[in-house]
Amino acid sequence: MENRTKRNRLFEAFQAVRDRDPALAPGFRGTLEILLCYPGFQALSAHRLIHFLHAKLHVPVLPRFLAQLVRWWTGIEIHPGARIGRGVFIDHGMGVVIGETAVVGDNVTLYQGVTLGGTGKEKGKRHPTVEEGALIGGGAKVLGNITVGKDARIGAGSVVVKDVPAGATVVGVPGTIVRCRQGTSCSPSQSLAHGQLPxxxxxxxxxxxxxxxxxxxxxxxxxxxxxxxxxxxxxxxxxxxxxxxxxxxx
Structure with missing residues (x-):
């Protein structure tokens, strides 16, 4: 059952690339491209094994070493302790850093240069939680034990150090909510058109x-x-x- 779950997660990560990357070639060529040329898919696939060794089997040192090898190969650094959900898509991926206590929910999209990091040397939960369907644009820094709500959008180059409501769009340094409907949730969008952001x-x-x-x-x-x-x-x-x-x- 556990092996089947792992296969399902790999397939969901594979399908996320197909669904969300318009540059992907169709058919068998696209399948080869994902397997051989997509560092986000490779890093996420490797992280499944690395996280299992670290969190389930409590193997010392080896998971960190394997994570460093993946970083060298893909340009993506995911700490073995980070929890990654289903259908996550890391596009391009170079420079992505995901900290030890970060939690990335299902169907989240991360672009190149994204940092899910901490703000100091505090112990315990010190990295962000990114909820289902959120999208974080290139170069954005999400720092500290904060929550990026479901379907939220973080603009490229933004620095976010406070909680983001579900469905909100945040841009700027420091991050400022620029789109949000009344109530607890904001109006989500299917894409992040940076040229149209306030x-x-x-x-x-x-x-x-x-x-x-x-x-x-x-x-x-x-x-x-x-x-x-x-x-x-x-x-x-x-x-x-x-x-x-x-x-x-x-």
Whole structure:
């Protein structure tokens, strides 16, 4: 039964590549490409055995050594203790790092340069949990014992250090939620079109510009009122002068 489960997981990882990579050739050629040319599939397949040796059989040293060999071969570093779900797809994969206590749920997609890392030397659970269906764009850093919710999307190059709600889209440094419907879940999408994502920094600058225009308008009003007050002071001084002259002449 356990062997059948392992075969099923390998098939699901294989099928994930077929379903999610538009560059894959069809038919038998595509099958060979996955087996021979897809480092994500190779790294995930090897991790099944490495994790079994580390977590189930508690074999010392060897799992770490095998993980280093896989890192050398694929450019993907997965700690033997990391828990990887079914149907995970690592696209391109170079520079992907998955820490010891990271948990990656079913049908998650990771692009090149993604880090699921820690933030210090704390003990216990110190790496992220990425829930089912989440997508993390190239170069994104997800750090600490946080949760990336189901169907969430992390934009390329983002740095995420706080929990991400289910279905949310997060971009920027630090990561900022830019799309989320009301309630506990956000509206999920099937793809991460980076060219269509809002820029939170630009939005903030735009809001600051609008506030600056309002302040400039208010300042102009205050300057006009100040000029009126100066005019009134001048007229008052003139009236006081005329009053003194009239008193002296009387």
């Amino acid at each position: 820029d939170p920094l630009r939005l903030r600058l735009h809001r600051l510009e609008e506030e600056l225009h309002v302040l400039h308008a208010r300042l102009a009003v205050l300057e006009a009122e100040k000029d009126e007050i100066r005019g009134l002071h001048g007229r008052l001084a003139l009236l006081e002068s005329e009053k003194k002259e009239m008193s002296c002449s009387a």
